[in-house]
Structures are given as C-alpha cells and as structure tokens.
Amino acid sequence: MSIEGGSVMNDSVQSLNAASSSMCLFLVALSSYTKTRILAHSYAVLPMLLLSRGLKGTRIPFGLPFIITTNVSTSSFSTNSFNTKHLLFHYLNNRSLEEARAIFDQIPSPHVSLYTIMLHAYAHNRRLREAIDLFHSIPSKDVVSWNSMIKGCLYCGDYVTARKLFDEMPHRTVVSWTTLIDGLLRLGIVEEAETLFWAMNPMERDVAAWNAMIHGYCSNGRVDDALRLFHQMPSRDVISWSSIIAGIDHNGKSEHALLLFRHMVASGVCPSSVGLVCGLSAASKISALRVGIQIHCSVFKLCDWPFDEFVSASLITFYGSCRQMETACRVFGEALCKNVVAWTALLTGYGFNDRHQEALELFGEMIRIGVVPNESSFTSALNSCCGLEDIERGKVIHAAAVKMGLEAGGYMGGSLVVMYSKCGYVTDAVYAFKGINVKSVVSWNSVIVGCAQHGCGMWVLALFNQMLREMVGPDGITLTGLLSACSRSGMLQKARCFFRYFGQKRSVSLTIEHYASMVDVLGRCGELKEAEALVMSMPMKANSMVWLALLSACRKHSNLHVAERAANQIFEMEPDCSGAYVLLSNFYASTSRWAEVALIRRKMKHNGVVKQPGSSWLTLKGRKHEFLSADRSHPLTEKIYQKLEWLGVKLKELGYVPDQQCALHDVETEQKEEMLSYHSERLVIAFGLLSTVEGSTITVMKNLRVCGDCHNAIKLMAKIVDREIVVRDSSRFHHFRNGICSCGDYW
Template sequence: MPQPPFLLPMFLVIRVPKSKFYTTPFTTVPRIAIANSISFSFTSISTNSFNIKSHKSLLFHHLKNRTLDEARAVFDQIPSPHVSLYTIMLHAYAHNHRLREAIHLFRQIPSKDVVSWNSMIKGCINCGDFVTARKLFEEMPHRTVVSWTTLIDGLLSLGNVEEAEALFWAMDPLDRDVAAWNAMIHGYFSNGRVDDALRLFRGMPSRDVISWSSMVGGLDHNGKSEQALVIFRDMVASGERLSSVGLVCGLSAAAKISALRVGIQIHCSVLKLGYWCFDEFLSASLVTFYGCCKQMEAACRVFGEAVCKNVVVWTALVTGYGFNDKHQEALEVFGEMMRIGVAPNESSFTSALNSCCGLEDLEKGKGIHAVVVKICLESGGYVGGSLVVMYSKCGYVTDAVYVFKGIKEKSLVSWNTVIVGCAQHGCGMWALAIYNQMLRERVDPDGITLTGLLSACSRSGMLQKARCFFRYFGQKKTVTLTIEHYASMVDVLVRYGELEEAEALVMSMPIKANSMVWLALLSACRKHSNLDVAERAANQIFEMEPGCSAAYVLLSNLYASSSRWAEVACIRRKMKHKGVVKQPGSSWLTLKGRKHEFLSADRSHPLTGKIYQKLDWLGVKLKELGYVPDQKFALHDVETEQKEEMLSYHSERLSIAFGLLSTVEGSTITVMKNLRVCGDCHSAIKLMAKIVHREIVVRDSSRFHHFKNDICSCGDYW
C-alpha cells in the first residue's frame, strides 16, 4: 500500500515585490499619475472636502453596524453622491431584505451605470422578487455578460432550468464568456441535471479551472464520485493549473469511494504546488480523506502538521474518529478544541453528538446540549436534528420530541428523524400526529418517511393504517417502493399474525426478495408457532446466504420451543460443519462514561457477588407476585430446575441488577441489548420495575421498551 507524503517542520519567508499600481474600489491608477496629480497644499483643502470625507466615514460605520436608518440619514446629507455610493446603499438595503426602499432609491439615481443595474437585479433575486428582477433586466439600456449571468443564476436557483437555458442561448455568442458557461454547469448540477451538465461541459469553447472544479465537485455531489475522479484526471492531463478548490473536490470524491491511492497522489500534488502551508480547507479535506479510508494515523499526522488549525480542521478530525467508531477519541478531540478556545460550529456539534450516540452516553450528550443552548444553536436544523437522534437512541424520546419542536426551520430530514425516533420507542400515535403536522406544513414525504410510518404501525399494532400507507405511497410518483419498504410491510403483517398474507406479498413483489425480507417472515413464525412457513423462509435464506447465522438460530429456537430437540441438534451440527458462529447475546449500560457489558450467566464483573444477590432477592419478590418462568424460552434440553436458573441469569437481568446497585434510588435504568429480549425476561422486567419503583428502559435489536409499574410501552407487542 502506498504511503502518504508528509512535510518536515519548516519555516518559509516569502518576499512579495511591490506593485506599481494602487488599487481603489473603482479604478486602478498608475502610481506616477497619482504623484503628478498632487498639485495643491494642505492649506487649500476646503472645509467641504473634510465634511464629505467625514460623512462617508460615518456612512460606512453605520453600514458596518447594520444601522441602516442612520446610514440613510448620513447619505442624504452628502451633496451629489457618486453612483458608487448609491450602489453601496442598494446592496445594504437588499442584504437586509428592505427591497422596497432599495427600488425607491434606485429610481432616484441620476445617472445609473451598469454596476448599479446589476446590483439591483441581484438584490431582487436574493429577496425572492424575480418578477421585478426580470423587469429591470428588460429595462436595462445596456446589458453585460454579468447582467445575463446574474439573471441565469437566479433562474437556476429557483429551479427554472428551462427558462435559464433559453436565456443562456439567447445571449450574443460573443458575450457568452466562460463565466456564463460555468454558471449553467453549476446550475445543472444544483438541480440534479448531471447529463445536461456533462453535455454542456463537452461543448464549451474554452474552459478554466472553475469549469473543471465545478464538474468534479458537481459529479461528486450527485453521487458519481468515480466519474468525478475521471474528470479530475482529465483536468490534470489538460495542463490546467490545479486550484485549491479543485484539489478539495478531488479529495472529497476520493474519500467517498475510499480511493486511497488516488487520494495520496492528490496529497502529493498539494505539497508540490505549495498549497499546504496556509489552506485550512485543504488540511481539513486531507484529514477527512484519510479518515474515510480508515487511515486515522495518517489523518492525525496531517492534522499535527497543519500550519493553521481552524474549526474546520478540528471538526474534520472529530468526524474522522467518529467514522472509524473511535467515539471516545472523537469526544476527547472535541473537548480539547473547546479548551484551547476554538469555537465549535454546527458541524462540530453534530459530529460530537453522533459520537455520544455511538457511546450511548447520555450524560456527555446532555453536556454538549448545554453548550449548544448557551450559544443559541439549539434551534438550528443540523444541531437540532442531531440532538433528536441522540436523545432517541439513548432512550429519551420525550426529550427528542421537545428538541424537535424548538427547531425553527424543520427540513424533511428533521421530520423523518423524529418520526423514526417515535417509531423505535413504540409511540405510534405520536409518529402519526407528527406526520399529519408535516403534511399541514406542506412538506412532501419521501421513502424514509414511509419506512418510519410502517415501523410505527408495526410496533404499535396498527395493521389497517400500515396497509393504507403502503397503498398510498405505492401510488405516489415521487416515491419508489424499495426492498426496505416491503420488509417493513411484511413485518407489520407477521406481527399481527397474517403469515399467509405476508408470504403472498413476498412472492408477488416486483423485485426479488432478499434475506432481510425472509428474515422478517421467519422471525415471526416462532411467536405464532408456524413451522411450515418458517422452514420455507429459512430455505430461501440458506439459498441466498448459506452462512446466515440469524436464520439458523431462529429456526433452531423455533424447534427448541416446540421441544423438537433432534432437529435442534441437527441444525447445530450443520452450523458447526459450515463454520457458522452464533452471535452471543449481551447487554450493557453506560455509567459515568464507562460501558459495563454482561453475557448470560456472566461472573466476570467485579461486583458479581452483589449482582447475583440482587437477582436472587428479585427472584423471591417475583414469585411473591405470581411470576412463573416460561420454560419454552430456555433453549436447551436440560432439567426444569436448570432451565429456570438459565432464564434467571440472562444478560439483561444482570445489567438491571448492576444498574440497581450503581445508580441513585428512583432514577431510570437504561440497558442496551444486541438481540431481541426474550418473552420470559419481558414478563419478569415488567414486574421488576414495579418491585423497585423505577422506570427500566431496555433497547433490544428491534425497539425500545419502557417498563414502569408492571406495564411496557410496547403493549406486549414486539
């Protein structure tokens, strides 16, 4: 594997020759001309000149501080202001969405130049008044390529691609410069018109570095990263000098497809061209690239050698650690960034909260939430959405919904996130209420919305609602039913006992069913004791995935619950012969940033003695409440007494006992489990919650269960 290049520590002294030109906002004048023009003494400067200069200085001060009314008062005191001052005021009004005042002032300009016309058109577009922008464009006495390009950009930003195309081709070919071509290419990509962008690029009479970079970035953004790297290679072969933007686009494409060799070559180009020293975005892109390629050691070395470390570079390192499931290290980097005074942005908080989810560490998530509230970022879409995910995955769906309500501009992603979160916690009615609110807000649902709704119906026993949603979305032109949707619908049907209908749906699917669909069918057969359907589903899975351990285990458990021990032994022999290993069941909970994990009948924990004493005490209390172990969930052919003992020390029970010993009286205990909770443990934990007067939350592979006062949030339907 090729090794990435790295810099040795060095110091650069750069000497820049003095220019023979002074640059002003409007003209570039030879220095000798300025010297010759100074033919007056300081004593001849009039008081009026001082007044004009002071007025301009005061005007710019007010504009900088966004006190527009005061700025306008100063502007009105300037006698015969230059058109450039009018243009500055127009820009300020439009930037602050005071378009009516901008238009009124524009009409007062005695001699409008092309810059003022273009600024007014741009201001109208930015304020969303495209009708006025088009009207002004038609009124212009003389249009430049900037005028045309500004209007084309506006049309493309609104999604009016056909109208923009017509305007582009209506331009005089001599005026249609490379900037206009680049604007069309960028607009095509922004509207998902990849083929049109490629066609236009191939027809360009000339290209610059922006043309090439737009193609690489646009293809990468539209999910065609491999094609983006082909264009990047063509750019290098064309002899076009690589810009930092082009290199960033190339690194982004290489990162998304983990093209390590290509990325290292781009890294070499970065060093060769000298962009490395002070370009924070290139440093961040390199850190991200190596992180995506699972090369965190290289990412850390790039970070360490970066000359300028701003928030973008720090965030890239936090994200890289999180992407490689090194969430503890990610949070340590985030903490270090805060300690040295680098202010986090929305991306920083999002990456840190994602790592809190990975660790299932609610306390750290709450700490980050407090910082978010302090700097007023809680209502932002990205950070708000990450908080919703964090609280949902840590077992606090009520807090997730509360955060969601505070998000000011809710995107489709935000709506989908909270619907899926409610579904995971069995809050089906909440999910449907939020969906109805989403429709009232005129947000168009997509395929992810359907997945969340079907999941909500599945975990809340709403069969008819699920059928209606499946039928309705199947008729929507904007949504294509995928294999995940069919698997979710099958799950709804089998949970309700409609095994025949579920199997018929699988057989009639327009796309070939995969193992996920058949597993949904197989997993329900045990609850409904349907061996015929289970065996057919298992055979389908074995044909597609001979080494699928879940199918072997599910079928074996079904035979065991029916006391067909010969078939159980046969399946176990097959698993051993094929080298299929059963995933061991484990449960864990996180306390003070430390994960405590338990296996069934585990005795490796330092508090094992106290944990078993607690379980024995709970066992006595359970029997007093009439609890009788359900031995069909003891999946071994052993004596009755041994079966009861095996059930008593399942991993989730060990975790709960440890939680009772290690947390404050009355607090909620949250346990995570990698497999589905068994029926006997589900019954026992309901009673445990009543005995200890606590809420116990258990997240298994299917959903969250909230146990309180002998009741589970799933309604015994999971």
C-alpha cells in the same frame, strides 16, 4: 479601487469580509482568478466545496460576492467624512439598520455605490420592501445597483419582482443575465433559467454563465444535463472542471467524478486548490486510497497549494474515510494553519473510525486551546456521543451549542434529534426538532425515524402530515420510517396506504429495504400468506434481509411450514447466516422439538457459524458496563445478585410466573427458571438500581431482542422500584413505567 459596475470603500470590503472567515479563505484560494469577475464562478463551486468539507453550517454573506477589487479611486466618497463612513459601515456590519439608515440620510447626495451597499444590507436582512423603496429613490442608477436589487429579490425568494426588474433594465450586462439565471436555479426554477440561458447573446455568453448553469443543474439533481452542457462548452476553465466534478460527486457519482478529475489533469489543466479538494472529496467517498494518494502527491508539485487550509482538511478527511487515521493525524500535525476546518476534519475522522472516545477528547482539546467550534464540529462531537451512547456528555455539548446560538441550525438540530432518540430520550428529540429554524427533509426524516424506533406511531403520523402541509417532499427514507412506525404499532392499513402511495410517486423508487419493511409489517400483523406473496412478486430478487423478516414473523405466529421455506431460501443465499439458524433453532426450542434443535446446532458447528452472544450494557459517567447472561465478572456481582433475588421475591408477590417457552435449552424446570432470572438485561437493571440516583431513569442497551419473559418481568420491576426503565433491543425501544410498556406488548 473599482468594482464591476460601481465602487466601494476599502473599509467596507474589510468589514464585510470579516463577517465570514471561511468565505475569505475561499477567496484567497481563488486569488489567481479574482482578476476577473467571480460572481457566478465562486457561486458555481463554493456551496459544494463547503458541503464536501463538512462546512454545512457556514454562512455566505449576501453582499460579499459583489465586492471585487480592481482600481477606482475613492474620490467618489469625498463628500463624506471618514468618521461618517466608518460609522455607517460599523452599523451595517452589526446589522443595526435603523442607525445605519439614519447616518445614510445625513449624507448629502450619496454616491450610487453607497445606495448599493444599503441595498445589500436590507436584502441580506430580508427587508425587501425597504430595499425596493430605496432602490426607486436612487437618482441615477448604474448597472451594479440594478444587479444588486435583482440579486436581493432572488435572495429573498421574490423571483417575480426580480424578473420584472430585469426586464425593465435599460442596459443589461452578462452579469445581469448570470445573476438572474443563478438566482432562479437556486430557487429550483430550472426551466425558466434554461430559457434565459439560451436567450442570451451567444457572443456574450461567457464561461461564468456556463459555469453558473452547470452548478445549477447539479444543485437540482440534473447531473446528466450538467454533463451534457459541460461537453457543449466552447471553452472551459479550472472553475468549470471543479464545478462539474463537485456537482456529480455531490450527487452520488464519485467514481465518475474521479474519472473527470483524471481527464482534467490529462487535458493539461492545472487544478486549483478547489479542484484538488473536489478530487479528494470524491476519492474519500469511495475510499479510493490509491487515487487519493496520487492527488496528495500532486499537492506537493503545485507549490502554491501545499499548505492551503482547505486542501489540508480535505486530506485529513480523505485519510480518515480510508481508515488511515495515523496518516490523517500526521497531515494534521504538518498543517501550518490548524483552523476549525482542520480540527473538525480530524474530529470527524475519529468518529468515522469508531474512535469516539478519542474524538471527544480531541473536541475538548480544541476548545481548551481556543479554537471556536462551528456547527460541523458540534455535529461530529454529538455523533461520537451517540456512538458511545453517552447522553450526559451529549447534554453538555448541547448546552455549549446553545450558548453559541448554534442549536437551531439544520445539521446541528438533526444531530441532536438523532442523539436523543438513539439514547432513549424521544421527547427531548422532538423538542430539539421543533427548535430547528429551517427544517429540511433530512430533519424530518431524523425525527420520524427516531419516533418510529420508540414505537410512537401516532407521533409519526402527525409529523408526516405536518411535513406535507409545510410542502417538504418526502423521500425513500421517509417511507422507511413510516413503515417502521406502522410495524411497531400494528398499523397494517396505514402501512398498505403508504406503500401504495409511494409506489405511485415518480420521485421515489421502491427499494428492497422498503419491501423488507412491508413484509415485516404484514408478518407482525399475522398476514403471513400476503407477506410471502409479496416476497414472491417483488420486482427484484429477495435477499436474506427480506426472508429474515418473514422468518421472524413465522416464529411469532407459529407457522412452521412458512418458516422452514424462508430459512431454506436464506441458507441457499447465505449458508453462514447466523440469524436464520438462531431464529429457526429458537422456533423449534419454543415447541420443545429438541431433536431439530440439536440438528440445527450441528449444522452451525459444521459450517463454522457462531451465534452472537446476548449482552446488555449501561453507560454510566462515560463508562460502559456490559454483562452477559449469568455474568459474574463485575466487581459488584454479589450485590447485583442480591438485588435480583430481592426483585424475584417482589415479582412473585405480584403474581409473576416465568414463561418457560423463553428458556431455549432442554433442562429441568427449575434450571429454566434460574436461567431466565439471570438474563443480561436483568443484571444490568440490578446494577443500575445500585449505581444510579433513586427515581432516575435506567436506560439499558441490548444487542438482541428482549425475550417475552424478560419483557413481562421488567414491566413489574418498573412498578416495584417506581422508576422508568428504558430498554433498547435490536428491534426498538421499550419504555417501562408503572407496570406498562410503551409498546403495548406488541413488538
């Protein structure tokens, strides 16, 4: 058995391979290519393959890509007994480095390959200083030990030492160049990697080096440079095609990726399983059903791949993304290897199609039959809990993830943040965020947007400052979260500063969503003239979302002229926009202009526009209890209305007076008060008081904005029953406690 530049034992290969089953599957998928070096080749496509397959939490062993079997005998290890070697590899596999080093030091004149294995272990555990010291003690270094040490430095982020070692090498191979270039690209040092790539001897610059450079460009978002380099390649293999297809697909150009996939097939290149996965990934992202079916047909033509686990999982993901869940289930049923990847793909498909209950049932079945879920599995299950607003099952899944040690992963942690914040538990969301080991911009955005939804403006500012201190670059989603927080907290000057700051950043382009958010901030703060001026000066044409933000603010600040102008703009663009009709009608109703209200309603009827009925609901023991205004369909109706009557008496004792401006119908005063008393959110609160443990929090979800009268009444209800009542309306979360709302009456 041999490796490129050195040798290792068969049992070391087995023990290291066991550290990552997903990597082993990937190597099997590339078995036709392992006759040559796969260092740069596998690294050129594996990360994007794992991302496209939903294996975001999969760990790639540091040393594994160097272990490529060819044919060198094991005689170089003849000085070591079998038991000693077995014990050494056992300790390394279990990360017991001190014990492994003690065994290693007992070996007389260890072969350079054993030194190399120890280097891998130290570097993989980020003990770079010890790895360097051991490297300098090697009596006769070969090229693989040099390459391994360079790779270790890059893995630990020390590219200065890696470059120094590279310059000191007595003899460099193409692998040495490719290792350094690939490592620099992974650290985002693109310009230096480019310089090294073009400094290579053109005769030695093989396809692996080109592939590594293409992958590096794509990983750093430089898709145009990757395409230019791809077209310059003197020769391409199937890895080259797979790398560029996966790269541009991952950067949001899925249509172009499919065109390249078709070009690859037309060029006579037979796609590998990795290539098929890349094509299916691109097709799933743009729901290109016809193209995906064609790729599915090609799977059966290529007899080597029909039952490959990654291809099966990709087909399941593709059909799920195209809302063909029956077909996805059939593919899953026909798969010979139903591993965690296939189960997770089906689980994610159910969630994507809003079949969350079935997704959670599938997750339970997966565990019952002994399939161990990975981080992606937990993430999909948590997303379904979020879709059902079922915090109880979410907590159970969270506990299971903690037992498996997965809660600190970036994707898992981000899903926990989203679930807790969307279910009304913002403090738990922040706690989950703090537990994430490596916080990416996605993690920061999740907690910033979550806190903004709950009106925690000061928390958002503190988080953003910490994000900048930790050198995490904000993006467009960060700005949306910041403006949202400013809007819900009345921080006008902060919003202006953020909008100006991000407008000057070259890395962030202001979108129409950002302008709509800024208009909302200005409007809520009463700066209607400035808001309208911003709408008129936008670099792009304002859509209905922007005008709706202005129209909503006009009602709050009673500016009818601007409201009518905004509404007319919306009606020209979207004659069937129910939101504009409702906002304008409610504006007229609040000022008792009933003739205009009747005219608006006639227009709605003429245009076939139907107002969305207001509803509120509470999820209890996995079951959703939904109520409409004055609803009497629930089995506990009598008790619910009795509880409301009791609350009404207590409210009047505290001085509550109904705000009749919130009654949007032309009826008598007593009828208005009765209509307000039976709004859907009040029915849910009464039901919650009857159905939950005394002292527990009641969390109410509402599809429309809570009216001002209900807002005042719920503040007093929370004081009467001595409970926290959380209401999520279409705008934000309100936390009512002791007669006070978290929004400070600003929403």
